[in-house]
Amino acid sequence: MADASSLGFWVVPIAVLGGAVRVSTPFLFVSLGECLTERSGRINLGLEGTLVMSAMVGYGVSYLSGSPWLGVLAAGITGAILGGVHAVICGLQRVNDIAVGIALMLFGIGLAFYLGKPLIQPKANILPAIDFGWWSTIPQLHDALKINVLFLIGVVLAPALVWALKSTRWGLILRTAGESADAARAMGYSVNRIRLRATMTGGFLAGVGGSFLSLYYPGNWNEGLSSGQGITAVALVIFARWNPMLCFWTSLLFGGAAALGPALQSVQITWGYHLFGAAPYFLTLAIMIITCSPKRTLVGAPAELSITK
Amino acid sequence: MTFAIETKAIGGRLVGDRFGAAAELVALPVLAVVVALIVFGGFVALFGVNPLDLYGYMYRGAFGTFFSWQNTLTRAAPLILTALCTALPAQLGMVVIGGEGALVMGGLCATAAGLAVLGAPPLIVQLVMAIAGMLAGGLWIAFAGALRHYRGVNETISTLLLNYIAIAILNHLVEGAMRDPASLNKPSSYSIGDQNMIGLIPWLGVHWGILFGVIAAVLAYLLVFHTTFGLGARISGGNLRAAKVVGLPVGKLVLAMCFLGGACAGLAGMVEIAAVQERANANMAAGYGYTGILVAFLARQNPLACIPVAILLGGIGASGGLLQRRLGLPDASVLVLQGIIFIAVLASDTFYGRFKIFQTNSA
Amino acid sequence: MNFDRISRRTLLGGTAAVALAGTLPARIARAADFTVGFIYVGSRDDYGYNQAHAQGAAAVKKMAGVKVTEEENVPETDAVEKTMESMINLDGSTLLFPTSFGYFDPHILRLAPKYPNVRFEHAAGLWVPAMPKNIGSYFGYIDEAQYVNGIVAGRMTKTNKLGFVAAKPIPQVLRNINAFTLAAISVNPKITTQVIFTGDWSMPVKEAEATQSIVNAGADVITMHVDGPKTVVETASRRGAFVCGYHCNQAALAPNNYLTGAEWDWEDLYPKFVTMAMKGETIPNFYRGGYKEGLVKSSPYGAMVPDAVRKEADAAKGALMSGDFVIYKGGLKDNKGNTVIPAGAGLVQTDIKLESMGYLVEGVIGSTS
Known part of the structure; x- marks a missing residue:
């Protein structure tokens, strides 16, 4: 084993890199899902509930079936169902999508804790990692490069979504619903149906993100599992200007920030770890203050979105 | 499906028959709560619990004995105040979810101010604490209001972020600069002292926070529905363009409503210190701010309705213990039920004006 | 484990509550x-x-x-x-x-x-x-069991670096970190303990990241003081580090990496207190105890712990049992170089001063603020 002390402060960037890869995946999936939903003109604040609920379901299915991949699938389906509930209720007249999101957050978390009690103790099979660091003799780097397949799927998914939103018929219809519901209706599309599909797909992705928490990292089920990643990811979408590729980079940034606090402590910088822990929130707020303007809506913001109107 | 109706939702309803509309305003949420209770009963029945037992224990735990009432009202006290943090800015069409952060900042600053004047007579200390708490909570949310008005930053997201930031500041201070070295295993600030605690309402056995909440809710109601200021806010919330046309100072309204809402949550933080905890520590972030959002939405953002709704949710919280101990239900039952109620009430919004019974009396 | 727990519990609850609401x-x-x-x-x-x-x-x-x-x-x-x-x-x-x-x-x-x-x-x-x-x-006095953890950890480390994932810098936690480190140093003076505070009692992602950082810093035996050690135990063992448990026996979570653990033992004390209360006897207002009183215990050693190490650890346990062994000896220095216990004034376990410990001993890498 290489002598850790010889790395000196290099421990920090390596830890941040590793943390970025490890911690970012739930952010990535939730934000990509939310990105889709918001581009269709609706905001789903309930993804925190989706994340927790699907983490629980994924863990339970993996435990009962022995297959973590089946768990990922079940988590995705759970997310899609919760997304469907959100979309159907929001599809009713006069219903506020932000409020429904908060309600579903509460419901999803509550249901997950309720049904998840018997799953706190058992040990389920978790997802494997692929070793990309075999060439390195530095164990820290080697380990930072053990990467889960879900992260790789996310890496491919982000540009794929950029392309799909921009260049496919499906993407065009979705964006139309997000920019002008009237225009979409004029073309003969049901805005509700478009948004239902977008919210369910978004829920599916968020669900997969949840399964990453319970089935890979940290890789167990307990009631403190999420500590707000789902809701942070919703803020992250605004940070990323509704662009899937920027969602990817921002997720990495937020993931790295989570690793920063402990890594700094390991090199003797011990002051203010509570504040370092809140760094992503300070950062998002600062970026929003700098980039927003009362005179125009945000660049890239879907015009139908309630939070930007 | 049609979408154009959205804009005339709240304004149009009250114009016609006031009695029918008012009856509808009460009946629909009540009906939604009943439906939610039935759904929840069915849910627990899946796990072998008799729904009748469930309702029986819920009633007993929440309202069945004098002690249960004390329990319920104690839990309702902070909720009325934190609900106003969402309900007041909501008059302007804003969705503020920062009650938790405002409560934490209010409690923190109230403690700091109280400690600064510790030697003064108790009433002075309490007044200083209340003012400091309200100022801190008010400025915290007014900051989000200012960001909204001057920078166009969405207030839902900014207040959410401010919650996390407030909790980080709280933890940082009570484990650092403000820490009482004698608060061994629970890092806390110094105590404000027994003599400065505001205590219980003698005949009720519930702390004074419940009365503050009721007074604040009544004042907020009068402000919103019986002053020009409140009318201006409601006009701006209904139609921003119209508000600007008639020359309403929208910016000032936004700042003032956010400040007042935040001040209520800040007062809840002060009460949490001066009636319950005696010192600031991580226990302040107990989720009252988040439950307050739920109360405000269930009360349809009506300050006066926040009182009974807070008592209802306080009752659900109070009965949670009995559900765990007698029926073996998980503690999360309370969350599930709250979620179902919230969804049902929101979904019931769509039924306004659809039931003939409320229209039959109209001329 | 008990997948049927809810239904069984609700069944019991249901029979206890056959009476109708009225x-x-x-x-x-x-x-x-x-x-x-x-x-x-x-x-x-x-x-x-x-x-x-x-x-x-x-x-x-x-x-x-x-x-x-x-x-x-x-x-x-x-x-x-x-x-x-x-x-x-x-x-x-x-x-x-x-x-x-x-x-x-x-x-x-x-x-x-x-x-x-x-x-x-x-x-x-x-x-x-x-x-x-x-x-x-x-x-x-669970620091006694952390002391035994430290003996085992000190003998099992190859890098001379131990790790401690802790929630907050409070006396209970600091006492555990110090006992663990003092024991390890007593068998191997070159040892240091890297401590990382997560800031709260139950933060799985932060606990996992803290464990990763500690392993990256070179530690190969990890212990912890958080409410639910599951995440730390699993993360450390996935990184190939040894683990000493805390609170409960977590051997089932990492059978190949779990050396031993510091456990509470309330299963004797609680029935004892209940019996006293039922008989109307007075329960002592202030009751403390360690191995000797049966309030703490060590998890059974993992298969990878060699006999020599087990003997050494058992000897330490025996010394603590006898009651005349002092963990916090006179002349103790903190990791800033200050003498925190004057020479010749060692603190025995029952000393109330230990319940307000505010320092990390020499050999611990980390800070209380």
Whole structure:
């Protein structure tokens, strides 16, 4: 084993890199899902509930079936169902999508804790990692490069979504619903149906993100599992200007920030770890203050979105 | 499906028959709560619990004995105040979810101010604490209001972020600069002292926070529905363009409503210190701010309705213990039920004006 | 493990509550039953602090004529006062075990004078004679078991670097870190312990990241003090590090990496207290103990621990059992170079000064602020 002390402060960037890869995946999936939903003109604040609920379901299915991949699938389906509930209720007249999101957050978390009690103790099979660091003799780097397949799927998914939103018929219809519901209706599309599909797909992705928490990292089920990643990811979408590729980079940034606090402590910088822990929130707020303007809506913001109107 | 109706939702309803509309305003949420209770009963029945037992224990735990009432009202006290943090800015069409952060900042600053004047007579200390708490909570949310008005930053997201930031500041201070070295295993600030605690309402056995909440809710109601200021806010919330046309100072309204809402949550933080905890520590972030959002939405953002709704949710919280101990239900039952109620009430919004019974009396 | 737990529990609850809603008030616990209430701050199967207490409660449940009621996830606000009062008023409990530290001041202190006939037994609070006599404070010197952990860890490390994932820099935690480190240094003076604070009692992602950082810093034996050690144990063993457990036995989570662990043992104490209360005997207001009193124990050694190391650890345990062994010897220095215990003034386990420890000893890498 290489002598850790010889790395000196290099421990920090390596830890941040590793943390970025490890911690970012739930952010990535939730934000990509939310990105889709918001581009269709609706905001789903309930993804925190989706994340927790699907983490629980994924863990339970993996435990009962022995297959973590089946768990990922079940988590995705759970997310899609919760997304469907959100979309159907929001599809009713006069219903506020932000409020429904908060309600579903509460419901999803509550249901997950309720049904998840018997799953706190058992040990389920978790997802494997692929070793990309075999060439390195530095164990820290080697380990930072053990990467889960879900992260790789996310890496491919982000540009794929950029392309799909921009260049496919499906993407065009979705964006139309997000920019002008009237225009979409004029073309003969049901805005509700478009948004239902977008919210369910978004829920599916968020669900997969949840399964990453319970089935890979940290890789167990307990009631403190999420500590707000789902809701942070919703803020992250605004940070990323509704662009899937920027969602990817921002997720990495937020993931790295989570690793920063402990890594700094390991090199003797011990002051203010509570504040370092809140760094992503300070950062998002600062970026929003700098980039927003009362005179125009945000660049890239879907015009139908309630939070930007 | 049609979408154009959205804009005339709240304004149009009250114009016609006031009695029918008012009856509808009460009946629909009540009906939604009943439906939610039935759904929840069915849910627990899946796990072998008799729904009748469930309702029986819920009633007993929440309202069945004098002690249960004390329990319920104690839990309702902070909720009325934190609900106003969402309900007041909501008059302007804003969705503020920062009650938790405002409560934490209010409690923190109230403690700091109280400690600064510790030697003064108790009433002075309490007044200083209340003012400091309200100022801190008010400025915290007014900051989000200012960001909204001057920078166009969405207030839902900014207040959410401010919650996390407030909790980080709280933890940082009570484990650092403000820490009482004698608060061994629970890092806390110094105590404000027994003599400065505001205590219980003698005949009720519930702390004074419940009365503050009721007074604040009544004042907020009068402000919103019986002053020009409140009318201006409601006009701006209904139609921003119209508000600007008639020359309403929208910016000032936004700042003032956010400040007042935040001040209520800040007062809840002060009460949490001066009636319950005696010192600031991580226990302040107990989720009252988040439950307050739920109360405000269930009360349809009506300050006066926040009182009974807070008592209802306080009752659900109070009965949670009995559900765990007698029926073996998980503690999360309370969350599930709250979620179902919230969804049902929101979904019931769509039924306004659809039931003939409320229209039959109209001329 | 018990996948059918909910249905079984609800079934039991259901039979206890056959009465319909209207007749409920008559069904407060029968006079023949002695009712005991347990309150947990987290989930009672967290593989940690709360589970240790719940195991003690389970032992009480087996006693004849005793009825146990439990509530979990009760926050340290006035909610816990109401939970206690509810257990007293609605269940007829006369003995309560509110098990989280934060329940003590101000909540238990406020309720005890109001209910003089109810006994409040609290873990870890500092009872002093000026406080109500119906409050009891008990706790175990679990740093003794962390000391034994440290002996094993000190012998098993190859990098001479140990790791400690901790929640907050408070006396209980610092005492564990120090005992662990002092033991390791006693068998291998070159050892250092890297400590990382996560800032809160249950933060799985942060705990996992802290574990990663510690392993990256070169540590190869990890222990912890957080409410639910599951995440740290699993993450460390996935990185190939050895683990010393805490609170409960976590060997099942990492069978190939779990060396031993510092556990609470409430399964003797709680039934003992309940028996005393039932007989009307006075439970001591201030009760502390370690290995000798049976309040703490060590997990069985993992298969990878060689016999020589086991013997050494057992010897340390024996010395602690005999009661004349001092962990915090005179001349102790903190990691800033200050002498925190003057030469010749070693502190024995019962010394109350140890319950307000505010320093990290020499050899610990980390800071209390």
